[in-house]
Amino acid sequence: MNFFNKLKEGLTKTRQNLTQRVGALLSGSSRLDDDFFDELEEILVTADVGARTSMELVDRIRRQVKERKLSEPAAVGDLLQEEVAGILGEEIPRLGWSPTPPTVILVVGVNGAGKTTTIGKLAYRFQQEGKKVVLAAADTFRAAAGEQLAIWAERAGAGLIRHQAGADPAAVVYDAIQSARNRRADVILVDTAGRLQTKTNLMEELKKIHRVIERELPGAPHEVLLVLDATTGQNALSQAKLFSEATGVTGIALTKLDGTAKGGVILAIAAEMGIPVKLVGLGEGLDDLKDFQPRDFAAALFSGLAGEKGE
Structure with a gap:
């Protein structure tokens, strides 16, 4: 099993706690209003993303929605993944090694x-x-x-x-x-x-x-x-x-x-x-x-x- 599939399997419980609830919010909402963003923030907090990080994440998504003139809740799913990837960084972090052992x-x-x-x-x-x-x-x-x-x-x-x-x-x-x-x-x-x-x-x-x-x-x-x-x-x-x-x-x-x-x-x-x-x-x-x-x-x-x- 490759890393992605192993990770996907390992994240099953976290996905159920976070992604399924986000999915329900996206499909059950008709507009991107304050109630929508408040509920999104609450979902993130209860998935242990943390109050400060959740607030900053939702603020960034709000700005993106405004800048891109988005009106459909469905578009927020991709935005959320983009912002999460941005927080984690692009590079794969490596362990530090000495140029000469040990x-x-x-x-x-x-x-x-x-x-x-x-x-x-x-x-x-x-x-x-x-x-x-x-x-x-x-x-x-x-x-x-x-x-x-x-x-x-x-x-x-x-x-x-x-x-x-x-x-x-x-x-x-x-x-x-x-x-x-x-x-x-x-x-x-x-x-x-x-x-x-x-x-x-x-x-x-x-x-x-x-x-x-x-x-x-x-x-x-x-x-x-x-x-x-x-x-x-x-x-x-x-x-x-x-x-x-x-x-x-x-x-x-x-x-x-x-x-x-x-x-x-x-x-x-x-x-x-x-x-x-x-x-x-x-x-x-x-x-x-x-x-x-x-x-x-x-x-x-x-x-x-x-x-x-x-x-």
């Missing part, structure tokens, strides 16, 4: 978002591409995190550096960098803790890890990847703000997109944070972590809109 990818996010699984799938992908991978188990707060990472390391054929539970996470990262140098590894994937209950300590810990990486490898980390669970909707946006302040997030991996009606949060993140979504999780399989393709996302999200209008 590349360091620091992976952050709250517990339960899918950090360890995302790291495992990335490790598998990189190994399949012929890259040598080292995993750093820097979430020393949870003993289970190191054990999970060890399972993924074995599955992916990657090296693993871990210390005992409660050890200094920055020391784990330091050792992982030395190990990567010795092994001539191409990439280091760093798992980190995500306990928001003690967020001040957590953010200080992340900053320390960041400093150690930068000291040992100037210019690193080359990617700070924030893993967000799509099913948390608007809560994902507040997490993005929090982690971005502490670690300078450069990209987002959005997991569990196939199990939520809240996929619209991608738009809020792109519009309000300016952080590109680089990876999307569309299933449980080893190869179900895909590069995010903005145009395909917009097309998949609104596919079927025309059909629904005609029903």
